[in-house]
Amino acid sequence: MYVVSAQQMREIDRFTIEQIGIPSLVLMENAGVAVVREVEKRWPYGNIVILAGPGNNGGDGLVVARHLMNRGRDVSVWLFGEENKRSEDCRRQVDMLLNCGYTIREWREGQNEALKADMREARVIIDALLGTGTRGELRPPYPLVIEQLQQCESKVVAVDIPTGVDSDTGKTLQHAVQADLTVTFAFPKWGHFLYPGAAYVGELVVADISIPSRATSEFVLKDQLLTAEGMQKKLPQRPRFSHKGTYGHALIIAGSKEMTGAPVLSAAAGLRTGCGLLTLAIPEPALPIVAGKINEPVFWEWPAESGHFACGSYAFLKQRVSSFDVVAIGPGLGKWTGGNQWLSEIIRMVDVPLILDADALNLLSEDLSILRAKKSPVILTPHPGEMGRLCGCKTADVEKDRVGYAREFAQKYQVYVVLKGTYTLIATPDGRIFVNPTGSAALAKGGSGDVLTGMLAGMLAQTEDIESGIQLAVFIHGLAGEICGAKSMYATLAGDIIDAIGPALQKLSFAGDSFRTDFPGN
Ligand SMILES: NC(=O)C1=CN([C@@H]2O[C@H](COP(=O)(O)OP(=O)(O)OC[C@H]3O[C@@H](n4cnc5c(N)ncnc54)[C@H](O)[C@@H]3O)[C@@H](O)[C@H]2O)[C@H](O)CC1
Numbered sequence: 001m002y003v004v005s006a007q008q009m010r011e012i013d014r015f016t017i018e019q020i021g022i023p024s025l026v027l028m029e030n031a032g033v034a035v036v037r038e039v040e041k042r043w044p045y046g047n048i049v050i051l052a053g054p055g056n057n058g059g060d061g062l063v064v065a066r067h068l069m070n071r072g073r074d075v076s077v078w079l080f081g082e083e084n085k086r087s088e089d090c091r092r093q094v095d096m097l098l099n100c101g102y103t104i105r106e107w108r109e110g111q112n113e114a115l116k117a118d119m120r121e122a123r124v125i126i127d128a129l130l131g132t133g134t135r136g137e138l139r140p141p142y143p144l145v146i147e148q149l150q151q152c153e154s155k156v157v158a159v160d161i162p163t164g165v166d167s168d169t170g171k172t173l174q175h176a177v178q179a180d181l182t183v184t185f186a187f188p189k190w191g192h193f194l195y196p197g198a199a200y201v202g203e204l205v206v207a208d209i210s211i212p213s214r215a216t217s218e219f220v221l222k223d224q225l226l227t228a229e230g231m232q233k234k235l236p237q238r239p240r241f242s243h244k245g246t247y248g249h250a251l252i253i254a255g256s257k258e259m260t261g262a263p264v265l266s267a268a269a270g271l272r273t274g275c276g277l278l279t280l281a282i283p284e285p286a287l288p289i290v291a292g293k294i295n296e297p298v299f300w301e302w303p304a305e306s307g308h309f310a311c312g313s314y315a316f317l318k319q320r321v322s323s324f325d326v327v328a329i330g331p332g333l334g335k336w337t338g339g340n341q342w343l344s345e346i347i348r349m350v351d352v353p354l355i356l357d358a359d360a361l362n363l364l365s366e367d368l369s370i371l372r373a374k375k376s377p378v379i380l381t382p383h384p385g386e387m388g389r390l391c392g393c394k395t396a397d398v399e400k401d402r403v404g405y406a407r408e409f410a411q412k413y414q415v416y417v418v419l420k421g422t423y424t425l426i427a428t429p430d431g432r433i434f435v436n437p438t439g440s441a442a443l444a445k446g447g448s449g450d451v452l453t454g455m456l457a458g459m460l461a462q463t464e465d466i467e468s469g470i471q472l473a474v475f476i477h478g479l480a481g482e483i484c485g486a487k488s489m490y491a492t493l494a495g496d497i498i499d500a501i502g503p504a505l506q507k508l509s510f511a512g513d514s515f516r517t518d519f520p521g522n
């Protein structure tokens with residue numbers, strides 16, 4: 001499913017209306033009916049207050065009002081903005097409501113107490129004040145209305161996007177509506193996924209409003225949201241007539257004398273994700289400890305220098321490197337003098353997909369030019385701090401423009417970037433972005449990155465298509481996090497995420513129509 005900007009959505013709308021001939025009022029009707037459906041599903045009883053602005057977002061809200069009133073629900077409608085500034089379709093909706101004999105209350109300063117009282121009593125408040133047409137800081141009376149709304153106990157449903165959240169950047173204005181549910185139309189917008197605005201969205205529903213695919217195909221849309229349906233189709237088959245060789249051989253190069261846990265987590269996660277064989281390369285003094293904690297991998301003892309991987313011992317890797325389907329380097333490596341050189345030699349040698357994580361990213365940050373020697377697709381899995389080091393900027397800068405940093409780096413160095421965080425982003429060398437919707441706060445703990453690296457290795461060992469392998473690993477990692485989060489958001493350990501990989505795969509394999517991911521923020 002595409003993720004679009006407000007401008008792209010407007011162009012798709014215009015094409016649908018002008019070239020296809022679907023009247024704008026039909027799109028609006030569909031949008032309003034979709035909101036009604038979601039409201040009635042969740043809150044079939046209780047009174048409803050509708051706050052409608054002067055633009056088409058307000059028009060959508062008036063459609064919601066009409067349908068709920070038709071169904072006999074107790075609805076009060078408050079209309080904002082001056083009459084002469086209303087959009088044409090909003091005006092038509094006002095007329096339709098009045099022609100039905102329904103009442104609309106136009107907001108005036110003197111009536112603010114009445115509005116407050118109405119909102120306090122409401123089971124549900126519909127925010128149809130402003131949508132993708134918002135420009136600049138909110139002008140009065142919206143800041144006041146939002147403050148009042150925030151003091152109510154009612155459930156809040158945002159039409160398209162919570163008022164005060166920028167639909168392209170996720171930036172919030174001084175006042176923004178905190179929604180429990182947002183129903184958006186045709187495609188999700190960037191603001192639904194980017195912090196801080198994303199935290200105002202609540203549950204997100206993307207409703208079909210009858211935009212035909214012809215209208216979409218007219219435009220170059222390249223960024224997408226991963227969906228359960230799409231991921232299910234890409235899940236590698238597990239035929240009965242198969243053996244361990246069928247599912248690939250992953251090599252994970254990890255660990256140091258001080259860090260013996262990370263390699264265990266990555267290896268276990270890789271094997272649980274389904275690869276047939278997994279070899280774990282460990283520096284010599286750490287090997288007995290690591291091997292004492294896990295039985296299933298094949299171990300490869302690597303000469304060490306002060307507890308870290310020693311340079312100059314690549315002959316064996318050179319001989320064997322093409323027998324692996326994927327190589328992952330990073331968890332628990334630590335940092336040491338000569339580390340960048342060591343990594344550089346490996347990057348030069350590996351001719352299968354290569355995943356760089358954790359300390360491999362820190363070693364890489366010392367000299368990024370070693371990436372130029374890569375012979376195969378490279379996948380980097382930074383968290384925002386590591387992304388900042390790679391780009392030579394602050395973590396906060398990355399957080400402000402996750403999409404921009406991930407996309408630019410991926411294109412500049414011709415690598416895949418998996419930028420971790422709430423809504424992990426996957427950026428491709430040709431400049432596309434995939435947004436992952438799965439995950440939970442249970443994943444916010446040390447070790448969950450090591451698990452993801454192992455899962456990427458385990459999945460890429462099995463899949464021919466790199467992009468699909470990355471998407472699957474990221475999506476299933478998030479699903480496993482949701483399963484853990486349902487037990488406890490606090491008490492989850494990285495090992496629990498590994499235990500949840502099986503149930504997550506099971507959930508995805510049997511995903512039917514009812515499957516929905518829990519968007520963070522619920
Ligand atoms: N395909 C679709 O997604 C469809 C979307 N619909 C809805 O249309 C809105 C966008 O409508 P538009 O008229 O362009 O803009 P808004 O209603 O968001 O706002 C315009 C309105 O607001 C005033 N305004 C702008 N900025 C401010 C501000 N800072 N303070 C105060 N007032 C402001 C401006 O003057 C205008 O009067 C989209 O979100 C969907 O909800 C269609 O209905 C169906 C197809």
Ligand SMILES: [K+]
Nearest residue numbers: 127130161163
């Ligand atoms: K809104």
